[in-house]
Amino acid sequence: MFKIVNKSILGKEETGIYRIVIDAPRIARTRHAGQFVVLRTNEQGERIPLTICDADPVAGTFTLVFQAVGKSTMQLGKMNVGDNIQDVLGPLGRPTHIENYGTVVCIGGGIGIAPVHPIAQAMKQAGNKVISIIGARSKDLLILEEEMRRASNELLVTTDDGSYVRKGFTSDVLKEVINRPEKIDLVVAIGPVPMMRVISDITRSYGIKTMVSLNPIMLDATGMCGVCRVTVGGKTQFACVDGPEFDGHLVDFGELQKRLTTYLKDEKIAVEKYKHNPSCVDLAIAAQNQTK
Amino acid sequence: MPKEKIQRQKMPEQKPQERIKNFNEVPFGYSAEIAMKEANRCLQCKKPLCVKGCPVEVAIPEFVKLVSEGKFVEASRKIKETNALPAICGRVCPQEDQCEKVCIVGKKDKPVAVGALERFVSDLERNNNAIKIPDIPEKKNRKVAVVGSGPAGLTCAGDLALKGYDVTVFEALHKSGGVLVYGIPEFRLPKVIVQSEVDYLSMLGVKVETNMLIGRIATISDLFNEGFSSVFVGTGAGLPLFLHIPGENLIGVFSANEYLTRVNLMKAYLFPEYDTPIIRSRRVAVVGAGNVAMDSARTALRLGAEKVYLVYRRSRDEMPARIDEIHHAEEEGIDFQLLTNPIEILGKDGYVRAMKCLRMQLGEPDDSGRRRPIPIKGSEFEMEVDIVVVAIGNGPNPLLLRATPEIELNQWGNIKADTETLATTKKGVYAGGDIVTGAATVIAAMGQGKIAARSIDRFITT
Numbered sequence A: 001m002f003k004i005v006n007k008s009i010l011g012k013e014e015t016g017i018y019r020i021v022i023d024a025p026r027i028a029r030t031r032h033a034g035q036f037v038v039l040r041t042n043e044q045g046e047r048i049p050l051t052i053c054d055a056d057p058v059a060g061t062f063t064l065v066f067q068a069v070g071k072s073t074m075q076l077g078k079m080n081v082g083d084n085i086q087d088v089l090g091p092l093g094r095p096t097h098i099e100n101y102g103t104v105v106c107i108g109g110g111i112g113i114a115p116v117h118p119i120a121q122a123m124k125q126a127g128n129k130v131i132s133i134i135g136a137r138s139k140d141l142l143i144l145e146e147e148m149r150r151a152s153n154e155l156l157v158t159t160d161d162g163s164y165v166r167k168g169f170t171s172d173v174l175k176e177v178i179n180r181p182e183k184i185d186l187v188v189a190i191g192p193v194p195m196m197r198v199i200s201d202i203t204r205s206y207g208i209k210t211m212v213s214l215n216p217i218m219l220d221a222t223g224m225c226g227v228c229r230v231t232v233g234g235k236t237q238f239a240c241v242d243g244p245e246f247d248g249h250l251v252d253f254g255e256l257q258k259r260l261t262t263y264l265k266d267e268k269i270a271v272e273k274y275k276h277n278p279s280c281v282d283l284a285i286a287a288q289n290q291t292k
Numbered sequence B: 001m002p003k004e005k006i007q008r009q010k011m012p013e014q015k016p017q018e019r020i021k022n023f024n025e026v027p028f029g030y031s032a033e034i035a036m037k038e039a040n041r042c043l044q045c046k047k048p049l050c051v052k053g054c055p056v057e058v059a060i061p062e063f064v065k066l067v068s069e070g071k072f073v074e075a076s077r078k079i080k081e082t083n084a085l086p087a088i089c090g091r092v093c094p095q096e097d098q099c100e101k102v103c104i105v106g107k108k109d110k111p112v113a114v115g116a117l118e119r120f121v122s123d124l125e126r127n128n129n130a131i132k133i134p135d136i137p138e139k140k141n142r143k144v145a146v147v148g149s150g151p152a153g154l155t156c157a158g159d160l161a162l163k164g165y166d167v168t169v170f171e172a173l174h175k176s177g178g179v180l181v182y183g184i185p186e187f188r189l190p191k192v193i194v195q196s197e198v199d200y201l202s203m204l205g206v207k208v209e210t211n212m213l214i215g216r217i218a219t220i221s222d223l224f225n226e227g228f229s230s231v232f233v234g235t236g237a238g239l240p241l242f243l244h245i246p247g248e249n250l251i252g253v254f255s256a257n258e259y260l261t262r263v264n265l266m267k268a269y270l271f272p273e274y275d276t277p278i279i280r281s282r283r284v285a286v287v288g289a290g291n292v293a294m295d296s297a298r299t300a301l302r303l304g305a306e307k308v309y310l311v312y313r314r315s316r317d318e319m320p321a322r323i324d325e326i327h328h329a330e331e332e333g334i335d336f337q338l339l340t341n342p343i344e345i346l347g348k349d350g351y352v353r354a355m356k357c358l359r360m361q362l363g364e365p366d367d368s369g370r371r372r373p374i375p376i377k378g379s380e381f382e383m384e385v386d387i388v389v390v391a392i393g394n395g396p397n398p399l400l401l402r403a404t405p406e407i408e409l410n411q412w413g414n415i416k417a418d419t420e421t422l423a424t425t426k427k428g429v430y431a432g433g434d435i436v437t438g439a440a441t442v443i444a445a446m447g448q449g450k451i452a453a454r455s456i457d458r459f460i461t462t
């Protein structure tokens, strides 16, 4: 079992964005930027993938940032410091390829800011000039602004509704950056599928290499089940082992978006049931902590 | 009374109409009385052919004799001298191709039900808490790592523990047992049985570390650096093969691995009690005809499907599944569409709507000696289904092997291991089970686990 050693709420309470720090020395020691874990909160739980946003190899801990969007993430959000997570498997996925490209634009949309943060950090450390663009639907949902500023040479912020800094999508800001005289060598974009799709369309027309991190439904995340398959350059790839990062210009985003809706109906059932009767699962977690 | 007069004893089982509504085990097993009656059919051959038919050479006449005398626990212990997992093998071995195939009684009559007897005595031993821990020789103070907790890994770990080694099993999933827990369904192999085998290993002092994907969290070289003297790789054949036909990424197309894992490992049939969902559909097509296909088709029925097709491009004679499974599937009403080959999956709004197939006929024998199926011109038709489960086989998962280039692979991506010792091309690393042989059987994987344990012992002590 894996103990939660720190927990904080990012932004406003109602937005349900959490940061938790988990005690897992081996993962903390071996993980690289771009990798993720799969966790299961309790014995009845499903296996959900979450990106490793930071790690402290000395303290033996790593950090997750997630948004409570369905039953599993809601339940995880309710867990507190000292609680134990049943299973954590990781690090998973291929690490981001980090080298000195020159100028790199790192784009994070919504909760995607969390996974782009370690990449921006690593890119800057490798000697790149890092221009970061972060955006969210509104001010309350914008996370990790200060962390991103530290990880970048320049930070540009936008909100969909204009409630903070400026109105517009991250893609609008990217177009402006592209129109500057300076050459861009690489774009890294992580966020909702529609965002990654639009960004990839833009950079394709300018011939700028673009990396996106895909978030298909996953189950085992060891390459055994194939549910995470995505089409990249006309070929089927398993995102959990071949990715999660791929060349954005080659990804079939339409297929990914569609496949993400597979269990929409069931997810609603699970959330409804949980909202009406959270006690049974929460008791299970309590029991789990007793045994520890 | 001449022995041949006794008929082979049938195992009582759940009625088909009942059992397709639940996930409980289908056969109930023998009673003591039936078991003794069946054991009496054995001729106690001086040169027992049956033993040659068993990959781990279970002492069949000896244990069957003990059964006929009512010494059930002793019988179980006799089997365990060469087979550590009899409750599992009794249920899933393809007996008709192994021990029972060559049984002399089978020449004129039906063979002795070796598998059913094996199952009976080991269940009895377990249910009476009569499982005995053998004496373990002095600890050797040397560590061995086993990667993968399928039948190959578990057997290798058990044998090494019995030789006094300090064994740690590393398993990627959150539960150990390999295909026995994530693939083979509850109604065929209850998970409490697998768990009890794993618990038995713990009693022998084997440590099991789940949630450890070797190749990512640690490489094999890391394991040596951490003080392990030798490593056994038993990672199985866990890479799902797809048909590579149009429409395969539509919603509703599953690999059998995904379909079965959701149901078995994650208990999706208990959703929303358990959080993992699965598509419950009305009409299902399962492609393939091995055990994996039968398991998927019968699982679909139990999830409430009204119609389940099993689509196979060859004929009945070539179906690779165990005979019991084929019978059970037919009894339950699975519709076998033989000599039929899928060529496209058709969708509507991203969801499966139908599968387009061609009828086939058998031509000349191919490389495998089986008659090659050839398409019949103009025989195209659409099978209306809402999910498709692809169960055409599994290849080796490349993850660990990509991280360990020193281990040489053959042309199919399986590990090249010495046929005698199961040594790989990396010093101190041995391999066995499906990762070496390609998808095979539980008992074959166990047999290799045993050989590797012997080789590892020799490697460390010499």
Ligand SMILES: Cc1cc2nc3c(=O)[nH]c(=O)nc-3n(C[C@H](O)[C@H](O)[C@H](O)COP(=O)(O)OP(=O)(O)OC[C@H]3O[C@@H](n4cnc5c(N)ncnc54)[C@H](O)[C@@H]3O)c2cc1C
Binding pocket: A036, A048, A049, A050, A051, A052, A065, A066, A067, A068, A069, A070, A071, A072, A073, A074, A111, A114, A115, A214, A215, A216, A217, A218, A244, A260, A261, A264, A267, A268, A270
């Ligand atoms: C490699 C990878 C890394 C990820 N990293 C993070 C992360 O760092 N932080 C974070 O908050 N989320 C991350 N996700 C998404 C996260 O896994 C899902 O939000 C989570 O599984 C939802 O589970 P749930 O039971 O709470 O919600 P569900 O009830 O399962 O889903 C609720 C809603 O979320 C959508 N959804 C379901 N699964 C996904 C998914 N895989 N991706 C996107 N939307 C999904 C559903 O369509 C539905 O609308 C990542 C996904 C992948 C594949």
Ligand SMILES: Cc1cc2nc3c(=O)[nH]c(=O)nc-3n(C[C@H](O)[C@H](O)[C@H](O)COP(=O)(O)OP(=O)(O)OC[C@H]3O[C@@H](n4cnc5c(N)ncnc54)[C@H](O)[C@@H]3O)c2cc1C
Binding pocket: B091, B092, B093, B094, B147, B148, B149, B150, B151, B152, B153, B170, B171, B172, B173, B177, B178, B179, B180, B183, B184, B212, B213, B214, B215, B234, B235, B236, B237, B238, B260, B291, B292, B295, B322, B397, B399, B400, B432, B433, B434, B435, B439, B440, B441, B442, B443, B445
């Ligand atoms: C649905 C189904 C039904 C079957 N029915 C029968 C039957 O009736 N009779 C029969 O004899 N055979 C049957 N088989 C075949 C039989 O189950 C296999 O031949 C046998 O399980 C192979 O054993 P193994 O130990 O080699 O590998 P597996 O059982 O595949 O176990 C390998 C284990 O290694 C783990 N692993 C993989 N990679 C790593 C890694 N990098 N790090 C850590 N762990 C890792 C996996 O998670 C898995 O738990 C069936 C197979 C399936 C899929």
Ligand code: SF4
Binding pocket: B053, B054, B055, B056, B057, B058, B060, B083, B089, B090, B093, B095, B098, B099, B100, B114, B115, B118, B443
């Ligand atoms: S292990 Fe399998 S093949 Fe051997 S005797 Fe038992 S059932 Fe027969």
Ligand code: SF4
Binding pocket: B041, B042, B043, B044, B045, B048, B049, B050, B051, B060, B061, B064, B102, B103, B104, B105, B112, B114
């Ligand atoms: S071959 Fe048949 S009859 Fe002879 S010992 Fe074996 S099981 Fe008994």
Ligand code: FES
Binding pocket: A217, A218, A219, A220, A221, A222, A223, A224, A225, A226, A227, A228, A229, A238, A239, A240, A241
């Ligand atoms: S999640 Fe199962 S293969 Fe990727």
